[in-house]
Amino acid sequence: MIEIGGWRHVFKLDPDKHLTDDELEAICESGTDAVIVGGTQGITYDNTLELMARLRRYAVPAVLEVSNLQAVVPGFDAYFLPLVLNAGDPDWIFAPHVAGLSAYGAYIRWEEIFAEGYIILNEDSAAAKVTKARPVASREEAKAYANVAAHVCRLPIVYVEYSGRYGDPDMVRACRAGAGEARLFYGGGIRSAEQAQEMASIADTIVVGNVIYEDLSAALATVEAVRRLQG
Template identity: 50%
Template structure:
């Protein structure tokens, strides 16, 4: 996962025809991430995984609902929303999942993400009660908490639907010493992909896949 520079994120709750899925999976992206903020179920996740599994590239699940966890992914990304006002999104849901499923969890396949949600109008911000209106120094501090205090392997800056402030992303990148920096949000073409890739380790491209597939496919060229 450390070597991934480009990831396409597919939402199980959104329709994608076979031709489009083939284009995404054969694009040269490093991996497919499966997940979403709402409408994710066990059934639609199983369906999407089975379709992606026809291709020879890593497929990971970003877990947002314990009822939708599906066996068979290469890795499971576990978000801890560090700037949530509700502690259940930092450790509560995770504790409940371990209490319920601990005996069958493949620990070696779990990757914890220090999630920092930065679009206050996004579904994920509203769902988690995230304090997304942060100054740059506050965002950097959360990233340092994840990297230096918690030793998390991933810091994920989630702008979810809008293109973020690249100078803020750069400031976070500058302060990280161990964690992989993943950026997601508002990447809509080659230009924005190049900007984000220049200041992060990995870019995640999601919404534009469903809005303009041709532009989405061009984003792979930002890192290849």
């Protein structure tokens, strides 16, 4: 069974974006705690399978974040199931999970499944538009959403998602205050070692994604930045 409790830094790879073999090796051998495979658009069974097969060459834990039932590929170490807590379209809260369990429930190993309570805070992101995410107007409201995830739904992960934009540290602190014993993940707009350290000082786990495809050296530097924070 995979353990997420010690994860401080993870990379998130998009199956719809290309990495050379050398780039993928650098990511997997960087010292990151895990690699999450996921995205909002262009995710297919074929491109997910191809990326998973390439990741299996390395020892780093590989996790599939399920956003498309047609792209669920066996062979990952674990599967993250996002529940978008502030979705304006209720189908993004539980309906996909009911559909997935109806189709694949007999094959699921529950010890490999981790539900994430997503709080989408970038209203302009693709994820916000797809889910029709409701704006979160204040730190008090952000904390309340984290409370719902951790204490009402008792989810193991609260995921603060800024999706391409660097977030407001005070909003992330509010979510940290509401998350209780749940693990707080932060993702969005981390493009430097300094930003990685700032968010890692608040959240339990930071997720570094888009910068991989813009400036790989900067992405790799975030791993060492988080290590220095731990030291």
